[in-house]
Amino acid sequence: MSTIQVHASGLQTTVQDLGRNGFGPVGVSPSGAADPISLRLGNQLVANAESAPALEMMLLGGTFAFPEAAILALTGSDFGAMLDDVRLEVGTSVEVRPGQRLRLGPTSSGAHCYLCVHGGIAVKPFLESASTHILSGLGGFEGRALRKGDVVRIGSTTEPFRKRAIAPHALEHLSRRNVLRVTPGPQADWFSESSLRSFYAGTYRVGEQSNRMGLRLEGAVVTQRGAGQMITEGVSLGAIQVPAGGSPIILFVDQQTTGGYPKIANVISTDLHRVGQLRPRDEIRFELVTFDAARSLFIEQEKLLASRELIRE
Amino acid sequence: MRTSTTDNAQFQPASDQSLLVHFGQQITIDAHQRVRKLLRLLEQEPIAGVRNLNPAYCSILISFNALQLDHGTLEEILRGYLDRLDAMQIPEGRELQIPVCYGAEFGPDLNEIASLHGMTPDKIIELHASVTYIVYFLGFVPGFAYLGELPEALATPRLDSPRRTTPPGSVGIAGNQTGVYPFATPGGWRLIGRTPIAMFRPDRKAMSFLSIGDRVRFTPISAARFAAMENA
Numbered sequence: 001m002s003t004i005q006v007h008a009s010g011l012q013t014t015v016q017d018l019g020r021n022g023f024g025p026v027g028v029s030p031s032g033a034a035d036p037i038s039l040r041l042g043n044q045l046v047a048n049a050e051s052a053p054a055l056e057m058m059l060l061g062g063t064f065a066f067p068e069a070a071i072l073a074l075t076g077s078d079f080g081a082m083l084d085d086v087r088l089e090v091g092t093s094v095e096v097r098p099g100q101r102l103r104l105g106p107t108s109s110g111a112h113c114y115l116c117v118h119g120g121i122a123v124k125p126f127l128e129s130a131s132t133h134i135l136s137g138l139g140g141f142e143g144r145a146l147r148k149g150d151v152v153r154i155g156s157t158t159e160p161f162r163k164r165a166i167a168p169h170a171l172e173h174l175s176r177r178n179v180l181r182v183t184p185g186p187q188a189d190w191f192s193e194s195s196l197r198s199f200y201a202g203t204y205r206v207g208e209q210s211n212r213m214g215l216r217l218e219g220a221v222v223t224q225r226g227a228g229q230m231i232t233e234g235v236s237l238g239a240i241q242v243p244a245g246g247s248p249i250i251l252f253v254d255q256q257t258t259g260g261y262p263k264i265a266n267v268i269s270t271d272l273h274r275v276g277q278l279r280p281r282d283e284i285r286f287e288l289v290t291f292d293a294a295r296s297l298f299i300e301q302e303k304l305l306a307s308r309e310l311i312r313e
Numbered sequence: 314m315r316t317s318t319t320d321n322a323q324f325q326p327a328s329d330q331s332l333l334v335h336f337g338q339q340i341t342i343d344a345h346q347r348v349r350k351l352l353r354l355l356e357q358e359p360i361a362g363v364r365n366l367n368p369a370y371c372s373i374l375i376s377f378n379a380l381q382l383d384h385g386t387l388e389e390i391l392r393g394y395l396d397r398l399d400a401m402q403i404p405e406g407r408e409l410q411i412p413v414c415y416g417a418e419f420g421p422d423l424n425e426i427a428s429l430h431g432m433t434p435d436k437i438i439e440l441h442a443s444v445t446y447i448v449y450f451l452g453f454v455p456g457f458a459y460l461g462e463l464p465e466a467l468a469t470p471r472l473d474s475p476r477r478t479t480p481p482g483s484v485g486i487a488g489n490q491t492g493v494y495p496f497a498t499p500g501g502w503r504l505i506g507r508t509p510i511a512m513f514r515p516d517r518k519a520m521s522f523l524s525i526g527d528r529v530r531f532t533p534i535s536a537a538r539f540a541a542m543e544n545a
Contacts, residue, residue, distance in 0.1 A: 021376070024367035025352060026513075026521045027451040126515055136455050136496045138515055186327050231340060232452065232459065234367025234374025236328040258369050258452030258459075266328035269379065291384065294329035298379050 002068040002119070002154040004055075006146050010062035010104065015121050015140035015152075017053040019253065020129035024234065029257050031131035031139065034058075034112045034212055034276030037174055037305065038076035041166050042116030044311050045073035045093040047159040052120035053130035055146070057113045059279065061104020062146065064115070070096045070154060071118035071161050077110035077277060091166040110176055110277030119155035133254055135213065162313055170310045173301075178282065180271045181289045181297070185240060185263030187230070195222040199264060200286055204248065208280045212254040215278060221246035222264060232260040238267035238275065240286075250275060268294040270301045322347075322395050326384045330364075331376040334391060340461065344371035345449055349526050350401045354394050360387070368450045368525060370459070406448065406526035411493065413442070413484050413531045414539035415506035420484070422503035426469055438533055440464045441505060446491060448527040456495040456513025456521040460529055463489045475501035482507045484531070491531075495521075506531075509542035 006013075016039065019032020033039035033056055040050040055062075061079035073093045074081055081088040081104045088094060088102070090113070096102070104113065123130050123141050132140025141152060188196070204219035222242050235241065239251045241261040250267060251259070252275060265286060267275055278284065289297075304310065323335040334351065336344040352368050355375075362381030367374040377387055415438045416423040427434045446460035453459075463486060471487045476499060479485070483494045485502025494500055495512035512522045523529065534542070 021364040022366075023455075024365045024374070024376075025356075025451065025525065026455060027453060027457050028455045030365065133455075135498055136513070138455065183326070183329055186325050186333055231338060231370050231372075233333065233335075233369040233372045234327075234331075234452070236331040236374060236376060238328060256453045257367050258450070263327070268329050291326050291329055295379050295383060298329060302380055 004152045005065040006150040008063035009146045009148055010057045011060040012058040013062050013146040014056050014132040015053050015123050015130050016056040017130045018051040019131050020127045023127050024257050027257050029255050031133045031254050035076050035273045037273040038114050042073045042075035042114045045164045046071050046116050046118040048120050055115040060106050063103045065101050066096045068098050073116045076113045077107045079104040079107050079113040093164045095161040111279045117154050119157040122153040122155040165312050167312050178284050179287050181268045181287050182265035183291050183294050185265045187262035190224050190262045191264055192225045203283050206278050206280050206282045214252050215250040217248045230260045230262055232258050235259040238272050239263045240265045270297040324388050330379045332384050332387055333372055333374050335372045340370045349403050350398045370449050406528050408528050411508050411531050412534040413506040413508050414534050414536055419507040420505040423505045440467050442531045446529045448523045450525050458523040460491045463491055471501040475499050509539050
């Protein structure tokens with residue numbers, strides 16, 4: 001079985017696939033790729049099922065050695081990857097010869113970069129998924145981020161190498177945006193008119209304390225109309241909850257499954273992958289759309305992702 | 314915002330791919346039973362396109378795939394499920410014991426809670442171990458059970474600023490709830506003790522020690538017993 005040797009881990013490199021759904025009743029959050037579209041595209045580039053596990057790197061990438069031949073692709077943000085001494089662009093597949101070394105650095109765009117390998121990353125699934133949930137130490141590679149010296153196994157490979165690239169029009173459609181579209185949250189009417197106005201008019205900065213569990217936002221404080229007491233309830237991916245201090249938090253892939261803070265809005269499914277590319281200090285705004293509009297946008301995006309013209313050979 | 318009601322249940326879109334079903338806005342045994350019944354029905358007869366269920370005190374969040382379902386269609390299907398709830402039988406919850414070593418390094422907030430309530434630490438322990446709690450649901454992190462209700466005299470607000478980490482097995486109280494932290498997670502509940510029982514273990518058939526609807530009692534144990542059980 002082929003392997004990847006971890007020579008440097010990067011800031012937080014974890015095994016992720018499209019997450020584990022269906023275990024909410026035992027308090028298990030879905031986890032999965034922060035930017036699932038990049039993961040799906042990367043897997044298409046290397047002839048994997050689009051849900052195959054890959055390595056997700058955050059802000060600063062690692063250094064990896066390949067003792068055996070491999071087919072790989074990088075997607076998501078550009079971490080300045082070098083394959084030996086050749087610059088490796090994101091969004092194309094490449095054949096790696098035995099003994100080559102892939103070195104990634106700090107991001108020059110968004111938060112996450114995906115290293116997809118033909119055959120996928122092989123780890124023992126936990127509740128039907130390879131995704132890592134760091135907080136509980138479950139899933140992925142020993143339930144944790146990779147460390148220097150780790151040896152990660154690659155699943156069995158079947159396909160010969162083919163040069164593939166993501167079509168430019170697709171990349172453009174899925175590119176970074178600083179306006180996140182949202183639908184009203186279940187407790188939107190708990191907030192005062194003026195708070196709602198400033199929430200939608202204002203610019204928020206992604207805080208340093210942000211991670212895969214949640215993105216803490218700094219900006220206009222939003223206040224509740226009265227002193228309503230929330231009863232803890234299930235929270236959906238991309239929910240924007242507002243704790244007592246009034247600074248919103250976007251709940252993200254490793255989120256708690258239930259929560260007791262009112263939710264002012266919820267990022268639409270079509271823009272969730274963009275949340276996954278936000279870095280600390282990025283500035284964002286929110287734009288309110290209807291549930292019907294959100295649904296249409298999602299269906300349109302999924303059509304694009306299923307189209308044959310997405311990947312060019 | 315769209316909110317509609319049927320037979321004491323309210324529907325509300327939470328996101329473009331999720332719907333909240335509420336059984337009122339109060340923590341009651343009746344609402345809890347309805348949550349359990351609907352959860353059971355949804356697990357026995359899954360709806361195509363539903364991805365996940367997040368039960369809570371008096372609600373279930375239902376996440377779905379928008380390529381297969383929309384809020385309106387899901388609501389229609391759920392109305393049919395809700396009509397059958399009254400006729401449904403659910404098994405009584407199991408009776409379980411959780412041994413707890415209270416106070417000292419096991420429960421760093423015990424003394425403060427005691428002085429907040431003007432009671433001795435022993436009285437706090439006695440009260441906490443005096444009643445049977447219901448597992449209303451599991452949430453937050455894997456295996457974390459929301460247990461209620463605390464004896465009224467014990468109700469205590471959360472810490473002003475949450476701890477960055479809590480040792481696994483820590484028993485906390487917050488408002489009129491109590492619970493056990495399965496993992497070293499940040500937490501704002503006040504800690505009164507620790508159990509040597511692993512609340513969530515992926516290598517166990519029933520990964521979570523507790524299930525929704527279980528009945529739980531805490532039994533005080535000594536530090537020596539804690540050490541013996543932890544090493545067992």
